[in-house]
Amino acid sequence: MMQNAGGQYYFYGNTFIEGNKSARKTPDSIGLIWDNSLSCKNRDTKKELDLLNAYFQKIKNTKVTLYFLNYTFEKQKEFVISNGN
Numbered sequence: 001m002m003q004n005a006g007g008q009y010y011f012y013g014n015t016f017i018e019g020n021k022s023a024r025k026t027p028d029s030i031g032l033i034w035d036n037s038l039s040c041k042n043r044d045t046k047k048e049l050d051l052l053n054a055y056f057q058k059i060k061n062t063k064v065t066l067y068f069l070n071y072t073f074e075k076q077k078e079f080v081i082s083n084g085n
Contacts, residue, residue, distance in 0.1 A: 001013075027059070027062055028063065029063040030062055030064045030065070031064075031065050031067065032052075032064050032065065032066050033067045033069050034066060034067065034076075035069050035070070036070055037070035037071070056084050056085075059081070061081060061082055061083065062081045063078060063079070063080055063081070064079045066078070066079065
């Protein structure tokens, strides 16, 4: 598309570029920060856990370090995810 504006021409072009797609390496370890403050009491915990489960099913094997966040930040526990479990 081209337009004349005061004797000067402006143009606009639109195209889609295919980028190179490369597979990302699955992480060897994950730090998971879980907000367990009172402001999260009405959140959909099941939905969040379902999302985590689907992610772990996809990546299969990793180590997860769980941290709790409220008015403090504390390391809680480490989990080993093996074959998505």
